[in-house]
Amino acid sequence: MTEPLLEVEGIAIAFGGVQALAGVSLEVRAGEIFSLIGPNGAGKTTLFNVISGVLRPDAGDVRFLGRSIIGRAPHRIAQAGIARTYQIVRPFGRLSVVDNVAVGALIHARTVERARRDAREIVEFVGLAPYADRFASDLTLTQRKRLEVARALALRPKLLLLDEVMAGLTPSEMDGMADFVLGLSERGIAAVCGIEHVMRLVMRISHRIAVLDAGRLIAQGDPHAIQNDPAVIEAYLGTPTVAG
Amino acid sequence: MKTALRIAAVVAIAALVFAPLRLNGYLLNLLYTTVLYVALAYGWNIISGYAGYFSFGQIAFFGIGAYATGLLVADQHWFWMVAALAGGIVACALAVPLGYVMLRLRGPFFAMGMFGMAQMVRVLVTAIPATGSGAGLFLPPGSSLTGVYYWTLAICLGAIALTLWIDRSAFGLRLQALREDEQVAGTLGVDVTRAKITAFSLSALIPGLLGGGYALFLTYIEPDAAFSSRLDLQSIVMAILGGVGTVWGPLVGGIVMTQVSEALWARFPQIYLMLFGGLLVALLLALPRGIVPAIASRWRAR
Numbered sequence: 336m337t338e339p340l341l342e343v344e345g346i347a348i349a350f351g352g353v354q355a356l357a358g359v360s361l362e363v364r365a366g367e368i369f370s371l372i373g374p375n376g377a378g379k380t381t382l383f384n385v386i387s388g389v390l391r392p393d394a395g396d397v398r399f400l401g402r403s404i405i406g407r408a409p410h411r412i413a414q415a416g417i418a419r420t421y422q423i424v425r426p427f428g429r430l431s432v433v434d435n436v437a438v439g440a441l442i443h444a445r446t447v448e449r450a451r452r453d454a455r456e457i458v459e460f461v462g463l464a465p466y467a468d469r470f471a472s473d474l475t476l477t478q479r480k481r482l483e484v485a486r487a488l489a490l491r492p493k494l495l496l497l498d499e500v501m502a503g504l505t506p507s508e509m510d511g512m513a514d515f516v517l518g519l520s521e522r523g524i525a526a527v528c529g530i531e532h533v534m535r536l537v538m539r540i541s542h543r544i545a546v547l548d549a550g551r552l553i554a555q556g557d558p559h560a561i562q563n564d565p566a567v568i569e570a571y572l573g574t575p576t577v578a579g
Numbered sequence: 580m581k582t583a584l585r586i587a588a589v590v591a592i593a594a595l596v597f598a599p600l601r602l603n604g605y606l607l608n609l610l611y612t613t614v615l616y617v618a619l620a621y622g623w624n625i626i627s628g629y630a631g632y633f634s635f636g637q638i639a640f641f642g643i644g645a646y647a648t649g650l651l652v653a654d655q656h657w658f659w660m661v662a663a664l665a666g667g668i669v670a671c672a673l674a675v676p677l678g679y680v681m682l683r684l685r686g687p688f689f690a691m692g693m694f695g696m697a698q699m700v701r702v703l704v705t706a707i708p709a710t711g712s713g714a715g716l717f718l719p720p721g722s723s724l725t726g727v728y729y730w731t732l733a734i735c736l737g738a739i740a741l742t743l744w745i746d747r748s749a750f751g752l753r754l755q756a757l758r759e760d761e762q763v764a765g766t767l768g769v770d771v772t773r774a775k776i777t778a779f780s781l782s783a784l785i786p787g788l789l790g791g792g793y794a795l796f797l798t799y800i801e802p803d804a805a806f807s808s809r810l811d812l813q814s815i816v817m818a819i820l821g822g823v824g825t826v827w828g829p830l831v832g833g834i835v836m837t838q839v840s841e842a843l844w845a846r847f848p849q850i851y852l853m854l855f856g857g858l859l860v861a862l863l864l865a866l867p868r869g870i871v872p873a874i875a876s877r878w879r880a881r
Contacts, residue, residue: 387766408772409765419766427759430752438756442768447749490768
């Protein structure tokens with residue numbers, strides 16, 4: 336648990352004149368639930384895009400298991416053990432639910448049949464078994480969110496980046512998602528959860544929290560410390576006892 | 580059901596193999612053209628149907644195959660089938676660097692880019708003095724229509740077999756994933772660049788192999804024939820009509836289109852093109868995803 340799984344160091348990236356990230360550094364340890372909170376536009380998705388290799392930062396380094404992954408193609412980062420979901424769900428609409436998941440399973444399976452078998456198990460695990468052979472475009476938003484997670488799990492990641500997992504869910508679905516994330520941690524999968532504003536759950540599930548505001552980390556620490564951090568209270572939480 | 584289809588396929592292949600023994604010149608000519616179009620449509624379907632990169636320039640590889648064969652036969656006196664095979668390999672090999680550049684473009688930009696690339700290749704090929712430039716290149720006689728027909732039939736059947744394999748393989752699943760969303764496919768572990776270039780070079784190999792047969796069929800090649808936009812567009816329309824990205828779409832679309840076109844041409848020679856165009860528009864309005872997907876979804880609904 337002492338060796339960091341993911342090390343993000345001084346990541347900076349600008350789009351045109353907008354500094355989306357201005358020197359962000361953080362560390363995630365194996366099996367840890369790390370929540371990245373911050374308002375819309377704070378830079379959470381941008382940071383996920385950098386870690387997953389979709390965007391190349393202007394400065395800084397990302398190390399996974401001690402090795403720099405900056406400049407590596409997204410598929411190599413996925414193969415190394417980092418999976419992600421997308422905030423705006425992006426299913427492969429004209430593929431079946433099973434095939435959506437089988438794509439990720441292909442990195443471990445030697446044949447497509449084997450990948451589909453693995454995919455069926457995962458589809459069942461996330462509760463989409465009745466829809467396994469439907470087109471992904473037929474799913475509801477909640478089901479699509481589960482499909483996002485299922486596809487990422489098919490990579491058997493060591494680290495899962497969950498972009499706005501709670502957005503669009505009802506309160507009871509949010510609790511289900513929180514339990515799910517806790518279950519990941521128990522199985523040794525680290526998770527970075529990008530969450531806009533469900534403080535109740537963030538405090539419940541997170542081992543550590545970082546607060547991102549306008550491209551900068553304004554605080555980092557355990558839930559208790561974050562709740563009492565004056566900078567956080569001022570910039571983001573408003574009052575320390577805000578509920579989701 | 581499955582055995583019935585298998586028997587039908589065996590009978591159809593046997594009929595195609597024995598056809599030259601029975602058919603007269605006109606009918607064999609028509610059959611050759613049909614098989615050629617269907618094979619071209621299958622070639623196009625890999626990069627454009629499965630991988631979703633609509634190309635309006637695959638004819639470039641057909642022309643490369645035709646000219647490579649022409650030069651090897653006329654100047655080097657190779658046996659034409661060996662030359663045509665070499666033409667296909669040249670087209671496939673050239674597709675790797677070309678694909679590396681062109682596949683950075685997406686959507687309409689890729690489609691237009693490929694159109695431009697085909698024009699460029701055409702100019703470059705005809706700039707080689709040995710190709711006779713605009714005046715064309717004569718091939719020594721020595722092959723019969725029957726030989727060219729068998730060559731084309733073999734490639735067509737090979738293209739169908741290849742498509743069947745792709746449709747069921749991990750490679751095909753990767754292609755379909757990147758067609759749906761390239762970025763997501765990448766973060767799910769798909770090496771999108773490699774998959775796209777492989778698909779592109781397979782989509783070049785097929786027309787490349789066909790081009791040599793066509794050169795022999797014409798016995799004289801010039802740029803307009805070897806880089807025929809008519810062949811290019813017709814085969815694309817066939818694949819679209821039959822169903823893009825499906826195994827049987829190019830075959831069904833190809834058969835429907837050539838038969839309908841021939842029947843209309845024989846009966847209404849003056850207004851055939853108008854009728855044909857109108858029918859095509861009507862069919863595509865009624866079945867926007869093509870014939871095969873329409874039948875498949877009806878089948879599933881039962």
